[in-house]
Amino acid sequence: MLMKSLSVLAILSLLAITLPLAISDPRSVQDFCVGVNSSVNGVFVNGKFCKDPKLATADDFFFRGLIDPKDPTDTHRANITLVSADNFLALNTLGISFARADYEVNGVQPPHTHPRASEFLVVTQGTLSVGFVTADQDGNRLFAKTLNVGDVFLFPEGLIHYQANIGDVPAVAFTALNSQNPGLSTTADAVFGCTPSIDPDVLARAFKLDRSIVVDLQNKFKTASSFTAV
Known part of the structure; x- marks a missing residue:
């Protein structure tokens, strides 16, 4: 024994x-x-x-392409230029990736997660409201800050986080992630825009919403354009 x-x-x-x-x-x-x-x-x-x-x-x-601002390409009024082992082949096996994020006024990166990486963000232009939410067992606590030029913020691996431009000029941030393939799951897209759709009755009970509201959200997210987030 x-x-x-x-x-x-x-x-x-x-x-x-x-x-x-x-x-x-x-x-x-x-x-x-x-x-x-x-x-x-x-x-x-x-x-x-x-x-x-x-x-x-x-x-x-050597990689060139992060100096110029990028026009937003989706309904969130933001654009992400991701640099990973897919387009910068020297990153292969090094466990890192990075990105430039451009936000128009009122631009936002909606709540999302990176299942395989923590993220380090530094603001180089404008003002961002950022935050992440802890896991259920840690009380779903929100850690949020307003960031100005030169400020940095850390988003721990796997936790839901967001960024939003709350200033009156376009904002720019650069991020680094500790994985060459950090992964991405945008929360609302995953829940309301997945294929096939989750049973709307299940979502109505889960989110305490009328079924008609859930169906409307599913229709909106099914037709929404794809979005790359950091």
Whole structure:
């Protein structure tokens, strides 16, 4: 009985050590792995083939395109320029991604989550209202701040968060995320715009709304344009 208890304890201890490693981007065991779309002279790592490091150049580690403001492309009056391992191949295996966020006056990034990354945001223009909400077991507490130029804010991994321009001029922010594939789930889109739709009677009970309101929201989010958030 004692040996069985020790075996269970050993397994639990091993899981406690290894699980944190399993739920984050793995550490690289090489200097870099510039992604390529061909298997020729490449090794498959993190979903991409690596360029032969002897063929890498400084241009592989250079990205241009974050200096110019971007026009909003959706109903939220905001635009996100995401830089990840998909469009900056040198980020492959390095466990990071970043983005520029442009907000028109009254622009907003609606509540959303990144299941695999925490996010660090710095404001370079304008004024933003930002915040995140803790998980249910932590009381669904809202942590919110008004940010001006030079201010930074951290959104912990997996928690619902938002940003909104509350100033009278366009706002700009830059963000960094600690995953090359942070993931994105926009809360309202996931609930009301998924395919196939969640039973509106279930949502009506869950949100304490009339069924007709739920159906109206489902129709609106089904036809809404796609949105990239950070």
